[in-house]
Amino acid sequence: MRCESCGKPATQIRDEYSYCDRCWAANFSKTGGVPFRTVLKDSLERMGLMREDGEAMNDWVIRLKAHTPRTLNSLIKQ
Numbered sequence: 001m002r003c004e005s006c007g008k009p010a011t012q013i014r015d016e017y018s019y020c021d022r023c024w025a026a027n028f029s030k031t032g033g034v035p036f037r038t039v040l041k042d043s044l045e046r047m048g049l050m051r052e053d054g055e056a057m058n059d060w061v062i063r064l065k066a067h068t069p070r071t072l073n074s075l076i077k078q
């Protein structure tokens with residue numbers, strides 16, 4: 001089954017819809033009525049942690065982990 005929005009393989013399949021994870025999150029993942037992706041983007045901007053132009057993904061991840069509380073870092077699988 002394919003995502004009815006973008007055509008990628010669907011992972012969220014219900015009688016009412018079929019979406020991939022990304023499109024499902026865009027449509028349904030909200031906090032306080034605001035899409036989660038918007039909340040995350042605003043938070044990263046406020047913390048100065050948006051991915052910079054030309055920044056390698058691995059370098060960005062290292063920068064993000066440096067701002068992650070030690071208790072949360074222990075939960076992240078390496």
Ligand SMILES: [Zn+2]
Nearest residue numbers: 003006020023
């Ligand atoms: Zn999709």
